[in-house]
Amino acid sequence: MDYYFLLFAIMAVGAGIFTITVKDALPSALGLLTVFIALAALYLHLHAPLIAIFQVSIYAGAILVLVVFVIMLLITPDEALETAQKNISYRAMGAILGVYLIALLIIGLKGINQLVAQKSLPEGFGKPSQIGDLFFRKYILHFEISSVLLLVALVAAIYLAKKRA
Amino acid sequence: MPRRPIVKKEYTLGERVYLVEIAKGLRLTWKHFTFNVRASFRKGPHTVPTCWQYPEDRREIAPIFRGAHMLQLNDKGQELCVGCGMCARACPAKCITVKRGKPAEGEEDKYAGKTMCASFEVDMLRCIFCGNCEKACPKGALVLGQDYELAEYEPEKCIYDKERLLANFQRAKAEGRLKPPPKPIPVDAPPPKKKAAAGKAAKASASEKAAKGKAAAPKEAKKKDDKADKAKE
Amino acid sequence: MADWQIDLIKVVFIWVWVLLIAVIMTWVERRASAMMQDRLGPNRAGPFGLLQPLADGIKLFTKEDIIPERARKILFILGPPLFAFPVFSAFAVVPFGDKIVIGGKEIILQVSDVSIGFLYVLALSAIAVFGMVIGGWASNSKYSILGGLRATAQLISYEVPMGLALLTIVLLYGTFSLREIVLQQQGTFLGFLPNWGFFKQPLGFLIFLVAAYAEANRVPFDLPECESELVTGYHTEYGSMRLGLYLFGEYVNLVTLAAITVSLYFGGWGLPYVDMSKYLGPVAYGIASFLVFTLKQAFFLFLFVWVRWTVPRFRYDQLMGLGWKALIPLGLINLFVTALLVQLTI
Incomplete structure (x- = not known):
């Protein structure tokens, strides 16, 4: 239980x-x-x-x-x-x-x-080093695409904020 | 008047970073800190120069300070107060209550005058310490002393009766903090009578002034005489 | 003794110790600030005013507990604990000493050595922000809501430079765990300097220190707090022990931030050039490392107080401008330069 x-x-x-x-x-x-x-x-x-x-x-x-x-x-x-x-x-x-x-x-x-x-x-499961490893070797394309998404959000936020000023 | 030109100062990069200024400020504060830490370990009152540690350090009070009231005795130990009630009339906060009375049969030499005050109450919670009562008293009996520590736990204790006021006086006398007699107010001498050619207006004003001077002078002279008598006695 | 019992003893010890330091900090703040202002501070309650925190505690406990009529009761009561408990718990990952050997068992002087290390502290400060928000909103007074809003905006905008400074630490040491970072700070650097994070990362230390002052709501960033001195701000409507919990939580936050600064940038529990474990027995070494850590932490706590009474406070727009327009670019520059240097030396 x-x-x-x-x-x-x-x-x-x-x-x-x-x-x-x-x-x-x-x-x-x-x-x-x-x-x-x-x-x-x-x-x-x-x-x-x-x-x-x-x-x-x-x-x-x-x-x-x-x-x-x-x-x-x-x-x-x-x-x-x-x-x-x-x-x-x-x-x-x-x-x-x-x-x-x-x-x-x-x-x-x-x-x-x-x-x-x-x-x-497996050994080292869940440790930050293993996740960093995964990010930068196996899933690096996903990582870069998500960073581009964040960039788009940033640019949109700045544009919206600047429009009124 | 021409104004000074407004100079808008541009800060250098070093000043904008602000860290050097912070460091200078920290040094100054550290100097104060070490000085005062050493001062706090020294024994004796008033070790930190800018901070008076009440109640160990007390400041000097000017002799004309208006503190708690006291009823004075003359040199022979007689009470000066005659119970006239001028102080009660003069008080703007209406905090004095006086009842006049005749002294009892065998106690006439306790009092300087022919009458005495049977009860004399000053409500310290209403008093604004203006000193009108002191100025109004014709005998110089009621004065404001140098006592300012007047806090009590019950409001009833803040109404001073005659015993308390006399005790205030005894305490002040023992500490040597009696109120000095008030300085006489100077009065202009009346103008000489030879100036008859000055004109009616001048004469009228001069005679007004003379009248006022003469009216004030006898009263002042009488008051001075009274006080001189008391001082002599 | 079983492992969980040892951990329990460590938890209780840390709770009591942190509370004690926070209480002593109230005394230090009042005395030290007075000394810097040419006066003496509390010196009537006990010798040198040492019993003053006790008197303050009794006063706070015995004051009447008022909940304003239009306030949201449950949220009002929930605000202070939501602020205070995360900051208490954040001390769990701080290494306050090296190993100590009791009864043949080697115990590390850290409540829990998780692999995520100081990220735990960051996450908990994020939750502590909620305590302020809820406290301000639940008071249901215009000024409290606005004050809570400004405090929250300040806190979350200074989490970013702090995160950037911590990112460069991860880059240097390759681990999140505070104990391993301290272990890597032994020895010397460039031959004569101690191998501390301060010498390897001066700019990062500066950014982290400024962000720590902002996270702790201390001058020069204490506009949310001083607003409540000016009768606005999120803890206006609080009295007695709830206010005590808010103020106490702030001091505990200070203690935690000082401990983390010491662990990351000043070598934690180690003396600069001396390896104490060679000269002392195991129990004495444990106690000595604890003492060294506490001394360094005490210096940083005194630095908090010292800066508070030296520097005037920032206006709100200056504060936010500093966080977003100055510290974040500096943090990014620091990150790039450190990454370059790490890459060149490896």
Whole structure:
């Protein structure tokens, strides 16, 4: 009985349900933070400490901070998100996407029987040096393309910011 | 007046980096730090020159400082206050309450005057320490002393009655911090009568001044005489 | 003794030690700042005011705990712990000494030597940012929200130069783990200098130090904090122990940053030219390395206080301009030059 996994899995699922059901914006963002931390703990359990740190420092530490910025700038603490939640077209889109995601999950979980058996991990699995090795030898094209993507985002941000000035 | 031309100074790269300035600032602060650390280890009051450690170091108080009130006695040990209530009239904050009374049968030599104050209360919480009462007192009985540490834990204790005011005086006398007598205000001498040709206006104004001078002079003279008498006594 | 018991003892020791240093830092701050300002600081509570932190603690505990009426209660209560706990936990990867031998077992003086090392600290400071954001927003007052926003913007924009300085460290030493970085800083460099990161990377040290001051919200970057002295800012509405947790968390953040600066740039627990393990027995060596580390850390903590009372604080636009327009290009230049030098010597 893997208590570590159970604890963080329940935390992740519970926080996820909290995120999508609560009526205020900032508690919802905090629920998302809890989901990220639980996921990071699960990555640690899977012997991938670097991915766990990426999850926390990039996802929770940068992206979620920007989301929280937007919430803080635009929404006062007294407002609630009722108007957005009552909109029919949003609900319809949400339902369609939800069904799609569940279908994906079911298809993706088909090969889970092979994952349950415990395998022995190769030497240096999950260490940063190994991931750096993979980045710069096997997956270097992917690395460069993602850096070009980031460059595009940077240029777009600067252009948008400069346009008003 | 022509203004000085405004010179906009461009900073050099060294100054913009700011690190050298920070280092100079750090050196200055370090000098202060070491000086004061050594000063804090020395024994005795007032080791750090710019910082007075109250209550060990206290500043000198000017003799005309307006602090807590006290009711004075004359040289023979008699109470000067006659209970006239001029101080209560003069007080802008209405904090003095005086009740006049006659001295009891066998105690007439405790008091300098024919009457005395049966009760005399000063509410220190209302007092603004302006000194009007001191100026108004005809006998020079009520003066403001040099005591400024007046905090109490209960507001009732801040209403000083006659005993407390007399005790203030005794304490000040013991410490040698009595209030010096007020300096007499100089008055112009009345103009000589030979200047009759100066004209009616001049004469009128001169006579006004003379009248004022004469009116002030006798009062001042009387006050001076009173104080001289008291000083003599 | 089992391994987990040893780890538990280390965790408890580090908690107590860090709390103790943070408490002593409050005293040092008040006394040292007073000495620099030609006055004496607290000297009534105990000799030289040493019991003053105790008095402050008692005062904070016994003050009335007010939650403003229009504040969001749960988030208001959640703000301070969300800020304080990550900064406490960040000390887990700091090597505060070399090995010590107790009862025949060799114990490294570091709570956990993970392969990700100081990235853990970066990630935790990212979470600590949330504590400020939530504290400001939950107070539900215009000034708190704006103050929290500015504090957050300052913190996340100074994470980038810090990351760049740390990137050059990784380039030099090839590892994220702080213990291995300290181990690689033994010996001499160029024959006469100690092999410390400071001599190999002076510009990187400068960038890291400036970014550390900004991350810790200390002068000259303490506009979010001083705003609350001017009755704005994210911890305006907090009182008693919640404010205590915020202020305490700041001091613990300082302690952690000083410890990391020492580990990365000043050789951690080693003396400059002397190898202590040759002269001391195993237990004494462990204690001596701990003492050396603490002394170096104390110097950096004093440097934090010293700079605070020397330099005036920056305006907000100057602050952000420094972070984005000066430190990031410098960090990139540092990265390129270091990469070139590393490539040329290997």
